[in-house]
Amino acid sequence: MSESAPSPAPAVVAVLLAGGVGARAGYDQPKQLALLGGKPVLRWSLDAFAAHGGLSGGVLVGNDDVMAAVGMLPEGWISAAPGDERQQSVANALAALAGFPDDAAVLVHDAARPGVNAAVIDRLLAALADGAEAAIPTLPVPDTLVAQADGVAGDVVDRGALARVQTPQAFRLGTLRRAHAAADGAAATDDAQLVRRIGVPVAAVAGDARLHKLTYADDMAILSGLLETGRMMQNAVGMGYDVHRLVADKPLWIGGIEIAHSHGLEGHSDADVALHALTDAILGALGDGDIGDHFPPSDPQWRGAASHRFLSFAATRVAARGGRIAHVDLTIIAEAPKIGPHRQAIRERIADILAVSPLRVSVKATTTERLGFTGRREGIAAQAVATLSLPDDRA
Numbered sequence: 098m099s100e101s102a103p104s105p106a107p108a109v110v111a112v113l114l115a116g117g118v119g120a121r122a123g124y125d126q127p128k129q130l131a132l133l134g135g136k137p138v139l140r141w142s143l144d145a146f147a148a149h150g151g152l153s154g155g156v157l158v159g160n161d162d163v164m165a166a167v168g169m170l171p172e173g174w175i176s177a178a179p180g181d182e183r184q185q186s187v188a189n190a191l192a193a194l195a196g197f198p199d200d201a202a203v204l205v206h207d208a209a210r211p212g213v214n215a216a217v218i219d220r221l222l223a224a225l226a227d228g229a230e231a232a233i234p235t236l237p238v239p240d241t242l243v244a245q246a247d248g249v250a251g252d253v254v255d256r257g258a259l260a261r262v263q264t265p266q267a268f269r270l271g272t273l274r275r276a277h278a279a280a281d282g283a284a285a286t287d288d289a290q291l292v293r294r295i296g297v298p299v300a301a302v303a304g305d306a307r308l309h310k311l312t313y314a315d316d317m318a319i320l321s322g323l324l325e326t327g328r329m330m331q332n333a334v335g336m337g338y339d340v341h342r343l344v345a346d347k348p349l350w351i352g353g354i355e356i357a358h359s360h361g362l363e364g365h366s367d368a369d370v371a372l373h374a375l376t377d378a379i380l381g382a383l384g385d386g387d388i389g390d391h392f393p394p395s396d397p398q399w400r401g402a403a404s405h406r407f408l409s410f411a412a413t414r415v416a417a418r419g420g421r422i423a424h425v426d427l428t429i430i431a432e433a434p435k436i437g438p439h440r441q442a443i444r445e446r447i448a449d450i451l452a453v454s455p456l457r458v459s460v461k462a463t464t465t466e467r468l469g470f471t472g473r474r475e476g477i478a479a480q481a482v483a484t485l486s487l488p489d490d491r492a
C-alpha cells in the first residue's frame with residue numbers, strides 16, 4: 098500500500114455459532130434448527146448479518162445438519178466444523194479466518210439469540226471505531242437479586258453493580274486471536290472473558306431485549322412476540338372431538354379441574370374429555386396429527402397422566418411454529434353433573450394452561466335432552482374449535 102493512498106476500512110466479519118445441541122429447550126431437534134416464525138432459529142441471525150451493509154461475510158460454525166438446514170450460504174460466508182466446546186468452535190472459526198488481517202473486526206454471535214439486528218451491530222462497530230479492542234452488549238438487571246441457598250432467599254445483591262451480557266461480541270481480530278492463544282485450553286463461557294484475561298478492557302454498549310436467548314421451550318413464545326415483525330399471518334382452524342365413558346367411584350376431571358360427582362371418566366390418562374378435544378383441535382389447526390400420535394395410549398408413561406400436559410404440549414407446538422392461539426371454543430356435552438357452575442373456573446384453568454387471556458377461551462355446556470349415550474349418562478362428550486394465527490409459510 099502506498100503511503101498516500103487512504104486506508105480502506107478494515108473488513109468486518111461475523112462468526113455465527115450454531116454448534117450447541119440445545120437439549121435444555123426440550124425440542125426433538127437442536128434449538129438452533131427449531132422453526133421460529135417459519136424459519137430456523139439460526140437463519141434469523143444469518144439473514145441479519147447478511148443484510149447489514151457493513152459486513153463482508155462470516156463463518157457459520159455448525160455440523161452437517163445445520164448446513165443442510167441452511168442450504169446455500171450468503172455471499173462471503175464459509176462454514177467451519179463445531180468443536181466439543183463453544184471455545185473450540187470459536188477457535189475453529191478463527192482458523193477459517195486466517196486470511197484476514199489483525200485489524201479486521203469480528204462479531205462473535207450465538208445462534209440461540211435470533212434477534213440480532215442492525216442497531217446493536219452498529220453500536221458495537223462504533224465502539225471499535227472509537228478505539229475499543231473489544232465491545233459487548235449488556236443490559237441492566239431489572240429484578241431485585243438475592244443470594245439463595247436450599248430454597249431460602251438470603252441477602253440482597255447490589256444489582257446496580259451487575260449487568261447481563263449478550264452476544265454478538267465485537268473484537269479486533271488480532272486481539273481475539275491473542276486471547277484464544279493465551280487461553281491455552283482454560284475454559285470461558287464467552288470471548289470477552291478471554292480478552293479480559295490478557296488485560297484488554299472490554300467496552301459495554303447498550304444491549305437489546307430482542308437478543309433474548311433461546312434456552313427453554315417457553316422462550317420460543319417470548320421470541321415470537323419480540324421478533325414478529327412484518328410477517329404475514331394467516332388463520333388456521335382445527336376441530337377436536339372426544340368421548341369418555343362414565344364409571345362409578347372415579348374422580349371426574351373436566352377442563353383441567355376436578356368436579357365432585359358420583360362418577361368419573363374412564364381412560365388411560367385422567368380421561369379429561371374436554372382437554373383432549375381441545376388438544377386435538379389445536380393439533381388439527383397445526384396439521385400436526387392428533388393426541389394419540391404424540392401421547393400413545395400404549396405408552397405406560399401416560400397412564401393416569403394429567404391432561405393439562407397434553408394441552409400445554411400443543412400450545413408449545415404453536416409457539417414453535419411462530420404462531421399464537423387466537424381463540425378456542427369448547428362445548429361439553431353432559432347430562433350430569435351440571436357444568437354451568439364450573440364454566441368460569443374451567444375457562445380460567447384452560448387460559449392458564451394455554452398462557453392466553455381468558456377472553457380468548459370460550460366454554461359452553463349442553464345436554465342432549467336425555468337422548469343418546471350422553472343423555473343416558475353413560476359418557477361425556479366434548480367438541481372444540483381452535484383458531485390459530487400462523488406464519489403464512491405453507492406453500
Ligand code: MG
Nearest residue numbers: 339340370373
Ligand atoms: Mg380422550
